[in-house]
Amino acid sequence: MKIIKAKDYNDMSRKAANIISAQVIMKPDCVLGLATGSTPIGTYKQLIEWYEKGDLDFGDVTTVNLDEYRGLPRENDQSYFYFMNHNLFDYVNVNPERTHLPNGMNPDADAECKRYEEVIRSTGGVDLQLLGLGHNGHIGFNEPGEAFETETHCVDLTERTIEANKRFFASIDDVPKQAYTMGIKTIMMAKKILVVVSGEDKAETVKNAFFGPVTPQVPASILQMHPDVTIVADEAALSKCD
Numbered sequence: 001m002k003i004i005k006a007k008d009y010n011d012m013s014r015k016a017a018n019i020i021s022a023q024v025i026m027k028p029d030c031v032l033g034l035a036t037g038s039t040p041i042g043t044y045k046q047l048i049e050w051y052e053k054g055d056l057d058f059g060d061v062t063t064v065n066l067d068e069y070r071g072l073p074r075e076n077d078q079s080y081f082y083f084m085n086h087n088l089f090d091y092v093n094v095n096p097e098r099t100h101l102p103n104g105m106n107p108d109a110d111a112e113c114k115r116y117e118e119v120i121r122s123t124g125g126v127d128l129q130l131l132g133l134g135h136n137g138h139i140g141f142n143e144p145g146e147a148f149e150t151e152t153h154c155v156d157l158t159e160r161t162i163e164a165n166k167r168f169f170a171s172i173d174d175v176p177k178q179a180y181t182m183g184i185k186t187i188m189m190a191k192k193i194l195v196v197v198s199g200e201d202k203a204e205t206v207k208n209a210f211f212g213p214v215t216p217q218v219p220a221s222i223l224q225m226h227p228d229v230t231i232v233a234d235e236a237a238l239s240k241c242d
């Protein structure tokens with residue numbers, strides 16, 4: 001596990017974008033696993049800037065996203081489909097047919113999870129998976145629990161996650177209560193993993209996840225077992241690690 005210390009959020013974003021760029025340059029037809037949330041927004045902005053300069057070409061890239069809310073239409077501005085289009089896909093030359101997310105509107109959870117797992121398999125596997133880190137140690141929507149969930153599955157979101165998401169919706173009743181997410185096994189199958197973390201409010205989580213015991217109570221701790229993980233974290237996020 002390699003930990004790269006960044007000065008602040010912008011520095012973290014540039015460093016993470018550099019790692020993703022290197023992947024795209026080294027293997028133009030690579031498969032990128034992508035994340036939503038506030039942390040990767042700066043990374044995506046930087047990638048767009050380099051694309052506009054002509055330094056990056058996403059023409060042969062395939063993307064698979066970690067997760068999607070269940071029951072939110074794609075047009076809803078809180079859906080992860082909408083997020084990805086508005087924060088990255090609309091501004092680079094990625095082929096929309098090669099961008100994949102779970103279909104939150106498929107009411108048949110088992111069928112959707114199987115379908116998505118098959119989509120990921122059919123790409124040949126994820127070359128580089130980008131992850132953010134939840135305050136409770138979640139990755140994707142793999143929440144703390146008794147066991148590591150394996151493949152893509154439907155999750156009930158925890159009260160804490162629903163509470164954290166409510167600021168984006170008109171009322172708490174509108175916040176989705178379930179999501180489809182890649183499982184821990186799906187994530188761990190990626191050849192390389194890149195975690196981005198920023199802010200003092202994540203410092204305790206960073207310490208527990210990357211320097212504490214491997215336990216499903218802190219889902220990100222499983223990353224300690226992956227052979228190729230890079231964490232790009234700013235000083236504030238690393239402030240509790242010596």
Ligand code: F6R
Binds near residue numbers: 036037040134138
């Ligand atoms: C997003 C995702 C989540 C976030 C995590 C951190 O696709 O799967 O696990 O990465 O909740 O979110 P932020 O970056 O908003 O703190």
